Each structure stands twice: as C-alpha cells, then as structure tokens.
Amino acid sequence: MTHTALAPVEPKVDYGHAEPIAIYFDDLDAMGIVHNARYAVLLERAVTPYWTARGHYLDHNGLSTPDVFHAVREFAITYHLPIRGAGEVLVHFWLDKLGETSAQYRFRFLSRDGRTCYAEGKRAIVKLDQATLRPAPWTASAREVATSLLKPEEAA
Template sequence: MTHSALAIVEPKVDYGHVEPIAIYFDDFDAMGIVHNARYAVLLERAVTPYWTARGHYYDHNGPSTPDLFHAVREFTITYHRPIKGAGDVFVHFWLDKMGETSAQYGFRFLSRDGSTCYAEGKRVIVRLDPATLRPTRWSESAREVAISLLKPEEVA
C-alpha cells in the first residue's frame, strides 16, 4: 500500500487545531531532512486553511478582511528530531494570547501517529494599519475566530 492510500488520523488535542501538511522533496536540505528555514513556511501552510475556512483569506480581489495585513514580529523554534522523507505530518497550533493588536501562537510539528514531536515554538504577529504601518486593533471577526484557538489558562 502506498503512503497516499493510508488513512490519516489526526492526533487528539485538548485545545487549538491540528492540520495535516505535506512535506515535499523541495523542503529538504542536502542531508535529506526538512531544512530549518522551511518550518516557518510549513506553519503558514497549516494556519492559512484554518483562517480561510472561517472567512479570512486572499483571493484575486485581495484580502477578505483587514486583519490579513499583519507582520510576524517573532518566530522561535526548538528542533527535537529531524523530519525525514516526504509525506504528511501534523501541525498542532493554538493561540497563547490574543492582545489588542498582536497574537501569540504556539505550535508543534507532529508525526502522523502523533507520538513524535519534531519541533515546537511560538510565533507572534502584529496587525498593521496599511497606511501608517503602525499596530492597529484586530476586528471583531478576527477575535471571534481567535477564541476557538485560545489555549485554556493553566490553573495553578
């Protein structure tokens, strides 16, 4: 049976969302593992369908909402194990914080069976005003979507 014929079962998570993403040959470095710089792109490929399905997308008319005008302020990642070979992996992502003008994602790259965490980290984005390039408030529409991604607060 080929990999494409295998059923993909998403790992069970208590918060956030899990998105399958494909790893292709051009994602690899000279050693045959996913190149470190590709993880930011792969995360983007996981987050985009989530927001697109909820009305926040780009098409030939431009952005569907002003919230899509944002920039990455911070991206940190810790690599635990290399991803070797093409195929699907899962990206578990969530929001740790949703501020007035920024949002902090947490994420993990997981094996198909969910037992291996390849890498984990955080990504902070800031919504910008297109005219001034200064931080501006998220819309209520973005806040409504963000609520579904918020990680519950840890109880001390």
C-alpha cells in the same frame, strides 16, 4: 510494487487545532531532512487553511478582512528530531496570548500519530493598518476566530 494511500488522520488535540500538512521534496535539504528554514513556511501551510475556512484570507481579489494584513514580529523554534523525507506531518497550533493588536501562537510539529514531537516554538504577529503600517486593533470577527484557538487557561 504496491502503492497504498496513507489512511486519513483525524487529528485530536485538547486545545487549538492540528492540521495535517504535506512535506515535499523541495522542503528537504541535501541530507533528506526538512531544511530548518522551511519550518516557517510549513507553519503557514497549517495556519492559513484554518483562517481561510473561517473567512480570513488573501486571494486574487485582495484581502477578505483587514485582519489578514499582519506581520510576523517574532519566530522562535526548537528542533528535537529531524523530519526525514517527504510525507505528511501534523502541525498543532494554538494561541497563548491575544492582545488588542497582536497575537502569540505556540506550535508543535508532530508525527501523523501525534506521538513524536519533531519541533516546537512560538510566533508572534501584529495586525497592521494598511495605510500607516502601524499596529491596529483586530476586528470582532478575527477576535472570535482567535478566541477559539486560545488554550483553555488563556481564554479564562
């Protein structure tokens, strides 16, 4: 039996970002499909490297910027087709809205070739002040990164 590696995918999207992510055995339910509760974690696996590469991350030294201290306010998802088995999918994400203290992501879970949409949804986050746990404004650095994720008509 010959094992071949999957060819690298160069995700192409007109706006936002598409991140390849791995689906592991422990992401699956007893039927061999991605468990519904795992989609929020899988979205994090896609969004985190994007922000990390741009200087916004949490590591053993703490927060790189205060913008990393945020909470999910809303998460909604619609499932279209099950993702079967382990492997790789693309997560296409972008921002619909960027407020003073909040942001709303939209996202789609896609096949590697981008032709099949397994699920889509939205996630709203609120940046918090670490001391008061009240909403706090995004820094200029976070706003710059976030603006790059805005869908073109939203950026106007």
